[in-house]
Amino acid sequence: MIVLAAVAIPTALVTLLIGMALVLTGLWVGENVSLLPQDASSNAPVYDSLFQVLFSIGTILFVGIVGLLVFSLIRFRRRPGESLDGAAIEGNLPLEILWTAIPAVVVLFVGIYSYDIYERMGGMASLNHHDLGPQSELAHRHGGHGDAMVMASISASDSGGDTTPAGPSSDPGSRPRVWGGIGVPDQAVEAEAVSVDLTAMQFAFIFHYPDTNIISGELHVPAGRTVELHMEARDVIHAFWVPQFRLKQDVIPGQPTVLSFTATRPGSYPIVCAELCGPYHGGMRSTVVVHEPDAYEAWLRQNTPTASPTVANSGTTPTA
Amino acid sequence: MTLASPTDFQPQGEPPASSPGGLQPDGWLRYLSFSLDHKVIGLQYLVCGFFFYFLGGALAGVIRTELASPISDFVSRETYNEVLTLHGTVMIFLWIVPVVNGAFGNYLIPFYVGARDMAFPRLNAVAFWLIPPAGLLLITSYFVQGGAAQSGWTAYPPLSITTPALGQVLWILSVLLLGGSSIFGGINFIATILKLRRPGLKMMQLPMYCWAMLGTSILVVLSTPVLAGTLILLSFDIIAHTGFFNPALGGNVVVYQHLFWFYSHPAVYIMVLPAFGLVSEILPIHARKPLFGYTTMVYSIMGIVVLGLVVWAHHMFTSGTPPWMRLFFTIATSFIAVPTGIKFFNWLATLWGGKIALNSAMLFACAFIVNFVFGGITGVALAQVPFDIHVHDTYFVVAHFHYIVYGGTVFVIFSSVYHWYPKFTGRMLNEHLGRFHFLLTFIGFNLCFAPQHWLGLNGMPRRVAEYDPSFATWNQVSSVGALLMAISSLPFLINILVSAYRGEIAGDNPWRALTPEWLTTSPPPVENWIGEAPLVTHPYGYGSAQDQIDLGAATGRDLWGGPGL
Ligand SMILES: [Cu+2]
Ligand SMILES: [Cu+2]
Numbered sequence: 001m002i003v004l005a006a007v008a009i010p011t012a013l014v015t016l017l018i019g020m021a022l023v024l025t026g027l028w029v030g031e032n033v034s035l036l037p038q039d040a041s042s043n044a045p046v047y048d049s050l051f052q053v054l055f056s057i058g059t060i061l062f063v064g065i066v067g068l069l070v071f072s073l074i075r076f077r078r079r080p081g082e083s084l085d086g087a088a089i090e091g092n093l094p095l096e097i098l099w100t101a102i103p104a105v106v107v108l109f110v111g112i113y114s115y116d117i118y119e120r121m122g123g124m125a126s127l128n129h130h131d132l133g134p135q136s137e138l139a140h141r142h143g144g145h146g147d148a149m150v151m152a153s154i155s156a157s158d159s160g161g162d163t164t165p166a167g168p169s170s171d172p173g174s175r176p177r178v179w180g181g182i183g184v185p186d187q188a189v190e191a192e193a194v195s196v197d198l199t200a201m202q203f204a205f206i207f208h209y210p211d212t213n214i215i216s217g218e219l220h221v222p223a224g225r226t227v228e229l230h231m232e233a234r235d236v237i238h239a240f241w242v243p244q245f246r247l248k249q250d251v252i253p254g255q256p257t258v259l260s261f262t263a264t265r266p267g268s269y270p271i272v273c274a275e276l277c278g279p280y281h282g283g284m285r286s287t288v289v290v291h292e293p294d295a296y297e298a299w300l301r302q303n304t305p306t307a308s309p310t311v312a313n314s315g316t317t318p319t320a
Numbered sequence: 321m322t323l324a325s326p327t328d329f330q331p332q333g334e335p336p337a338s339s340p341g342g343l344q345p346d347g348w349l350r351y352l353s354f355s356l357d358h359k360v361i362g363l364q365y366l367v368c369g370f371f372f373y374f375l376g377g378a379l380a381g382v383i384r385t386e387l388a389s390p391i392s393d394f395v396s397r398e399t400y401n402e403v404l405t406l407h408g409t410v411m412i413f414l415w416i417v418p419v420v421n422g423a424f425g426n427y428l429i430p431f432y433v434g435a436r437d438m439a440f441p442r443l444n445a446v447a448f449w450l451i452p453p454a455g456l457l458l459i460t461s462y463f464v465q466g467g468a469a470q471s472g473w474t475a476y477p478p479l480s481i482t483t484p485a486l487g488q489v490l491w492i493l494s495v496l497l498l499g500g501s502s503i504f505g506g507i508n509f510i511a512t513i514l515k516l517r518r519p520g521l522k523m524m525q526l527p528m529y530c531w532a533m534l535g536t537s538i539l540v541v542l543s544t545p546v547l548a549g550t551l552i553l554l555s556f557d558i559i560a561h562t563g564f565f566n567p568a569l570g571g572n573v574v575v576y577q578h579l580f581w582f583y584s585h586p587a588v589y590i591m592v593l594p595a596f597g598l599v600s601e602i603l604p605i606h607a608r609k610p611l612f613g614y615t616t617m618v619y620s621i622m623g624i625v626v627l628g629l630v631v632w633a634h635h636m637f638t639s640g641t642p643p644w645m646r647l648f649f650t651i652a653t654s655f656i657a658v659p660t661g662i663k664f665f666n667w668l669a670t671l672w673g674g675k676i677a678l679n680s681a682m683l684f685a686c687a688f689i690v691n692f693v694f695g696g697i698t699g700v701a702l703a704q705v706p707f708d709i710h711v712h713d714t715y716f717v718v719a720h721f722h723y724i725v726y727g728g729t730v731f732v733i734f735s736s737v738y739h740w741y742p743k744f745t746g747r748m749l750n751e752h753l754g755r756f757h758f759l760l761t762f763i764g765f766n767l768c769f770a771p772q773h774w775l776g777l778n779g780m781p782r783r784v785a786e787y788d789p790s791f792a793t794w795n796q797v798s799s800v801g802a803l804l805m806a807i808s809s810l811p812f813l814i815n816i817l818v819s820a821y822r823g824e825i826a827g828d829n830p831w832r833a834l835t836p837e838w839l840t841t842s843p844p845p846v847e848n849w850i851g852e853a854p855l856v857t858h859p860y861g862y863g864s865a866q867d868q869i870d871l872g873a874a875t876g877r878d879l880w881g882g883p884g885l
Contacts, residue, residue: 078608107700
C-alpha cells in the first residue's frame with residue numbers, strides 16, 4: 001500500500017499535467033493553424049469559429065488517443081523471451097461509465113454549439129415565407145422597397161423567358177414551392193436584397209438580374225448587401241459552391257431553391273459546381289465578383305442591355 | 321429451403337477431405353467448385369475479394385494519375401467518370417463487403433458457435449457464386465456501347481437517367497446481384513448465430529465477432545432490399561421511361577437520395593462493424609489480455625445498429641432538406657460517436673497493461689485505431705450541418721470516408737490475413753515482410769489521403785478530372801502516396817504466395833489463442849473438429865494471476881497505473 005501511494009500520487013499528477021498540456025495544445029492548434037481559405041461572406045467568420053472549436057476538440061481527442069496507444073505499445077510491448085500474459089482484467093464499470101459520459105458530453109456540446117452557429121447562419125429560418133408566394137407575402141418581403149406589388153409582379157412577368165424556367169408564375173395562387181438553402185436572411189435585411197436568378201446547366205452557371213435584365217456568366221454582387229439567389233437546374237443536379245463564402249447549395253431540377261448570402265470582402269472568388277453532373281463537371285466553374293457598392297452600380301449601368309430599359313424605372317404594367 | 325445439416329453433404333464417420341466417390345473435387349479444385357464447406361466458401365470470398373481489390377486499386381491508380389496534373393490529360397472525361405464509378409462500386413460491393421462479411425464471416429462464425437457448417441450451406445454457396453458473374457458484368461459494362469456507368473456509385477438521377485443507358489443498366493443488374501448475395505449471406509449468419517450454437521454455449525459467451533456479424537446481418541437484411549427496390553425503379557426510369565425519379569416526368573430526385581442513403585449509410589456499418597469484430601478477436605490474443613468490457617462492447621454494437629438506421633439524411637444537407645430534418649440527422653449522427661467511442665476506449669484498455677506482441681497483425685490493428693479515430697473525428701465534424709454545408713461533395717469527404725473504409729476496414733483485413741493465415745494454410749507468414757508491408761501501407765495511405773482534407777476545405781470538389789492549378793502540389797503528394805500504396809502490395813503478395821509453400825510450419829495454435837478455430841488442426845478438417853466441438857465459454861480468458869487483482873475492488877487508478885504498482 002505504501003508503494004501504491006508513493007507511485008499513485010505522481011501518476012495522478014503526471015496524468016493531470018499531460019491532460020492540461022493536451023488541452024492547451026488543442027486550443028493553440030485551433031487558434032493558430034488555419035486550414036481554410038479567405039473568408040468573404042458574413043457567415044464565413046461564424047463558420048470559421050465553429051471550425052476552430054471542432055479543430056481544437058478533434059486535436060485534443062486525436063493526440064490524446066494516439067498518445068495513449070503509442071505509449072501502451074511501447075510500455076507494454078512483449079520483450080524477447082517473455083511468455084507471461086497481462087493482467088486478467090475483464091472490465092471496469094466506473095471506467096465504462098466515464099468513457100460513455102465523456103463522448104456524450106462532448107457530442108452534446110458540439111451539437112448545441114453547431115445548432116447555435118446554424119441558427120446564426122440563418123439555417124433554421126422558416127422557409128415558408130418563400131413557398132407560399134401569395135402577393136401579400138411578397139409585398140411584406142419587399143415592403144421597404146416602395147411599390148412592392150410592382151416589384152413582385154415584374155419579376156413574375158420577366159420570368160416567362162428562358163432564364164428562369166420555373167420561376168414564379170404569373171398566377172399567384174399556383175406558385176411552385178420553393179426550397180431554401182442555408183442563409184435565408186431575416187426580413188429586415190431582405191428588404192434591400194439584390195435578387196439574382198441562377199440557372200445551372202451542363203456545364204455552366206447563367207446569372208440573370210431581373211431588375212436590369214442583365215444576363216451574365218459571372219456573378220457580380222455588391223459587398224455588404226444581401227443577395228438572394230433564385231436557383232434552377234435545367235438538366236441534372238448541380239451544386240453552387242463558393243468556398244470563400246462557406247456556402248453550398250444543390251441546384252436540383254424541379255426544385256426551385258433560394259439561397260441568401262451577404263458578401264463582405266471585395267474581390268473575385270471561384271464558383272464551383274460540387275455535384276457530379278457529367279463529363280465536364282470539373283470544368284463547370286465560374287467567378288463571383290464582389291464589388292464596392294458604387295462599383296457595383298457602375299457595373300450595373302454598364303451592362304444593362306439598352307434594348308430593354310431598366311425595369312425598376314420603366315413602370316411596366318403588372319401582368320398579375 | 322430446408323435446413324441442411326452438415327450430414328446432408330458429408331456422410332458422418334467418413335474421413336474428412338477425402339470423399340472417394342463424391343462429386344466434390346479434392347485439393348485446390350475445391351476452391352473452384354460449388355463447395356458447401358464454409359471454410360472453402362470463406363476462402364473463395366477472400367481470394368475473389370482480393371482480385372477485385374487489385375482491380376479497384378488499378379482504377380484508383382488511373383484516378384490519381386489523372387489528378388497528378390490540373391488538366392484532363394490522361395483519360396477522356398467520360399472514361400474518368402466511368403473509372404470513378406467502377407472504382408467505388410468495385411471497392412464497396414466486390415471487395416470490402418464480401419471480404420469482411422463473406423470471407424471472415426463464413427470462415428469463423430461456424431467455429432465460434434461450435435457448428436460444423438453454416439445453417440444453409442447451399443444458400444451459402446449460391447451467395448458466393450453470385451459474386452463472380454456480378455463482377456464480370458460490371459467489367460464487361462466497360463466494353464459495351466457507351467461504356468460503363470458514369471454517374472458515380474451513388475447513381476443519382478437525373479444524371480444516371482441521361483448517361484449512356486446500357487452501362488447504367490448493367491451496373492444496376494450487377495449491384496442487384498451483389499445485394500442479393502449480401503442478403504443471402506446475412507440471413508445465413510443470423511440463422512447460424514441464433515440457431516446453430518453448440519448446446520451449452522450462451523449468447524453472452526460468444527466471441528465478439530459473432531455479435532458484430534449479428535448486428536451487421538440485421539442491417540443487411542433490413543436495408544439492402546430498399547436499395548434493390550430503388551435501383552429497380554431507377555432501371556424502369558431508364559428502360560421504360562417511367563417517371564419515378566425523373567423531374568421532367570413529375571418524378572422527384574430527392575426521394576431517390578433518401579432511399580439510396582437509407583441503404584448506403586448503413587452500408588458504412590456493414591463495412592465497419594465486422595472490422596470492429598475482427599479487431600476485438602485479434603487484440604486480446606496478441607496483447608495477452610481479456611477483451612475489456614465485453615458487455616458494453618455488445619451493447620455498443622447494438623446501439624450502432626439502431627442509430628445507423630436513422631442517420632441517412634446527413635448525406636443530403638445541401639439537397640434542400642427542411643431545417644428540422646437537418647437538425648434531427650445532425651444529432652442522431654453525432655450520437656453514433658458515443659457507442660463507437662466506447663469500443664475504442666475498450667480496445668485501448670485491452671492493450672493497457674498487456675504483453676503486446678508488435679507483430680504485423682497487431683501493427684495493422686493499431687493503425688486501424690489511429691486511422692479510424694481520425695476518420696471518426698472528421699465524421700462528427702461532418703455531421704454538423706453548418707460544417708457539412710461547406711465541405712459536402714468535396715475532397716474533404718473523400719478523405720474522410722477513405723480514412724473510415726481504407727484506414728479502418730482495409731487495415732483490419734490485412735491484420736486479419738496476418739492473424740488467420742496460419743489457420744488457413746498451416747504456415748506462418750514472414751514477419752519482416754509483413755512489417756515492411758505495414759510501414760509502406762501506413763505511410764502511403766496517410767500521404768495519399770491526409771492532404772485531401774486540405775484540398776476539400778480550400779475548394780476542390782470531388783469527382784473532377786480537372787481542377788484549379790493552385791491545388792496541384794497537394795494532389796501530387798496524394799498521388800505519390802497512392803503510388804506507395806500500390807507498391808506496398810508487392811511485399812504482401814510475395815509473402816502470401818511464397819509462405820504458402822515455404823513458410824514456417826505454424827502448428828495448430830501458434831498464437832496460443834483460446835477461440836475455437838484455434839482448437840483444431842491448421843488447416844482444419846472438413847467438419848472442423850475430428851471429435852466433439854469444444855465448448856468455449858471464456859473465449860477471452862487470457863491473463864495470468866487472475867486471482868491477484870480483485871476485480872470488485874480495482875479502481876481506475878489500479879488499472880491505469882499499469883503493472884508498475
Ligand atoms: Cu454541374
Ligand atoms: Cu452516412
